[in-house]
Amino acid sequence: ETGVTQTPRHLVMGMTNKKSLKCEQHLGHNAMYWYKQSAKKPLELMFVYSLEERVENNSVPSRFSPECPNSSHLFLHLHTLQPEDSALYLCASSQDGQANTEAFFGQGTRLTVV
Amino acid sequence: AQSVTQLGSHVSVSEGALVLLRCNYSSSVPPYLFWYVQYPNQGLQLLLKYTSAATLVKGINGFEAEFKKSETSFHLTKPSAHMSDAAEYFCAVRGGTGRRALTFGSGTRLQVQP
Numbered sequence: 587e588t589g590v591t592q593t594p595r596h597l598v599m600g601m602t603n604k605k606s607l608k609c610e611q612h613l614g615h616n617a618m619y620w621y622k623q624s625a626k627k628p629l630e631l632m633f634v635y636s637l638e639e640r641v642e643n644n645s646v647p648s649r650f651s652p653e654c655p656n657s658s659h660l661f662l663h664l665h666t667l668q669p670e671d672s673a674l675y676l677c678a679s680s681q682d683g684q685a686n687t688e689a690f691f692g693q694g695t696r697l698t699v700v
Numbered sequence: 701a702q703s704v705t706q707l708g709s710h711v712s713v714s715e716g717a718l719v720l721l722r723c724n725y726s727s728s729v730p731p732y733l734f735w736y737v738q739y740p741n742q743g744l745q746l747l748l749k750y751t752s753a754a755t756l757v758k759g760i761n762g763f764e765a766e767f768k769k770s771e772t773s774f775h776l777t778k779p780s781a782h783m784s785d786a787a788e789y790f791c792a793v794r795g796g797t798g799r800r801a802l803t804f805g806s807g808t809r810l811q812v813q814p
Contacts, residue, residue, distance in 0.1 A: 590743070617800055629790070629804040636800060676743055685794055686732050686751035689802055691743035 588612050592677050592692035599667065600700055607662040607695045609677030617682040618660040619689065620652060623674040635660060636682045667699045702727045702793045704774075706805035714813045719763075719778040721808045723791035726772065733774045734792040734802060735765055744790060750774060761785070786812045 590611045599605050611618065620632040634642035635654040649671075651663040660677055674696050678689040707722040725731050732751055736744040748759025755767045765776045776789060788809045792802040 592743075619801055628806040631801050631803075634801050642801065674741075678744075680800070682800055686749070688734055688746045688749055691736075691745070693743045694741075696741065 590677060590679055590690050590692035592675075592695050594695060595693060596696045596698075598698045598700060599664070601667060601669075603667075604663070604665040606664065607675055607677075607697075609660040609662075609692055611658055611660075611677075611679040611690070613679055613690060615679040615681050615690070616657050617680050618654060618657075619678040619680075620660065620662055621676040621678065623676055623694070625673075629676070632662075664697075667697075669699050672697055672699045702729075702731060702803055704733075704791045704793045704803065704805040706789075706791050706808050708808055709806065710809045710811065712811040712813060713781045715783055716780050719776070719781045719785065719810065721776040721789050721791075721810065723765075723774045723776065723805060724772050725774060725791075725793050727793060732794045733765075733767065734794075735759065735763070735774075735776050736790045736792060736804075737761075738788045738790065738807075740787075747776070747789075781810075781812045783812050783814065786810055 593608045617636045622630045632646045633652045638654045653661040674694045676694045677692045680689040681687050703726045705724045734749045735747040738744050747763050748757045750757050750767045758764045763778045788807045790807045791805040794802050
């Protein structure tokens with residue numbers, strides 16, 4: 587496998603469910619990100635991890651809980667979500683410390699909260 | 701803080717016509733600028749990036765962009781549109797000390813008419 591892989595690609599969950607989104611990068615990068623993409627809204631940065639340490643948390647509700655067990659894996663744990671949380675969740679990675687390098691994105695997980 | 705503004709949420713061109721997608725940036729330091737493309741239900745793919753080596757940057761799929769400091773612009777162009785260019789395009793910036801994540805514009809949806 588190459589690049590950034592996200593699973594599942596699609597997820598439907600009830601408001602009382604608990605689920606997790608998974609992201610894996612095979613690029614040897616040391617920084618990973620979660621973005622939320624809602625209809626008619628700009629991409630919103632949610633969390634940033636560098637060297638497995640959370641370095642940025644952009645006022646995201648506590649019902650979203652990230653986890654970065656190592657530099658290749660990133661999870662987003664979901665619980666008691668709201669319908670407005672329905673969106674495309676994108677994971678990305680990059681090489682920290684090199685400002686001119688791009689971020690590589692996964693295909694995203696399309697989340698629907700019912 | 702660094703930011704980008706994309707003028708025009710929708711652009712429609714005829715097949716074979718010039719494509720021009722506009723992006724203006726705001727940055728107090730020399731910026732690193734990127735253009736990404738997103739096809740339906742996919743992640744973001746890098747088209748090109750500006751890293752100060754050259755003001756005219758060539759990317760994939762025949763796209764290019766010119767960095768103009770005097771106009772704080774980084775517009776994306778393609779001489780001749782193809783049906784397969786229909787997608788959403790995002791301009792992004794990374795700049796400033798310690799700012800790892802990219803900040804994205806609101807996106808421009810390109811429609812190509814036959």
